[in-house]
Amino acid sequence: MPFTIATWNINSVRLRAPLVERLLREEVPDILCLQECKSPVEKIPRDAFAALGYTHMIARGQKGYNGVAILSKLPIEEAGAEDHAGLGHARHVAGRLENGVTVHNFYVPAGGDVPDRAVNEKFGQKLDYLTDMRDAFRCMPPEKAILVGDLNIAPGEEDVWSHKQLLKIVSHTPVEVAHLEEMREAGSWVDITRQDIPDGKLYSWWSYRARDWDAADKGRRLDHLWATPDISGAAHSSRILRHVRGWEKPSDHAPVLASFDL
Known part of the structure; x- marks a missing residue:
């Protein structure tokens, strides 16, 4: 069952519903995972998405903050949601496709502005969230799974405009990168975007x-798109839709896509 999956921090699904509809019309991914929906689940404009063929939705929501949703043209059943670090935030939801692939959609805390948990509670929450993710994957190693979302960390030197200038800026500090890498290794996740586009x-x-x-x-x-080793070899056609950042009244994030031949 070949399919294409996209992930996008939409920064308010109700405010930017027309942009979501445009992406669905122009790119036609089989699955779209959204983060920072900023909406209770019942107020997500699912009828507009269903009219375009996305008749399946799994979501967790909050009024004005956080929120994650999976829109799918393919049948998908809910496979749980975790409250890592006990924050009480809507930051994770999972769904399982009929072919047995589990899709995890995450929105990791941004971490505030100061990279020091002693003076910035939000930074500590971010590190704790990543630690809980790591421990969960160690406890139950994922199989036949895809992990997508706004992980709020740019791990590599080529993932930021200036490695040297951002070493002390939240999202690229060594401690964050180390936490992300520990979490990735715990699930043996393969970075599909960099598997397909290794350089530059x-x-x-x-x-x-x-x-x-x-x-x-x-x-x-x-924003990342990962897969477990048992299906990573079936992935291809990774891309980031930079031009979408230039749409009218855009999110500050661009969609990330990949296809899988499974």
Whole structure:
């Protein structure tokens, strides 16, 4: 069952529902995972998405904050949701396809502005969240699974516009990168985007603060698409839709896609 999966931090699914619809019409992924929906589940505009063929939805929501959703053209059943670090946030939901593939959709905490848990509670929460993810994958190693989402960390030197200048900036600090790598190794996850595009600068997020984000190009690869080794070899056609960041009233993130021949 070949399929294409996309992940996108939409930064308010109700505000940007027309952009979601446009992406679904133009790219037609079989599955779209959204983060930072900022909506209770019952207020997600699912009828508009269903009209485009996305008749299946699994979601966790909160009013005005966080929130994750999986929209699918393919039949998918709910496979749970974890409250890592006990934050009480809607940051994870999982679904299982008929072919047995489990899709995990995560929105890892951003971590605030100061990379020091002693003075910044949000940074500590981010590290604790990643630690809980690591421990969960160690306890129950995933098989035949895909993990996507805004993990809020750009791990590699080529995943940021300036490795040297961002070493002390939240999202690229060594302690965050180490926590992400421990979590990735715990599940033996394969970074599909970098498997397909191993070399060169690659970003999925550009700040709203830049007067001209495209010209400045000070991006970071915060959004990820991973798979377990048993299906990673079936992945191909990875891409980041940079042009979507230039749509009217956009999210500050761009969609990340890959296809699987399973």
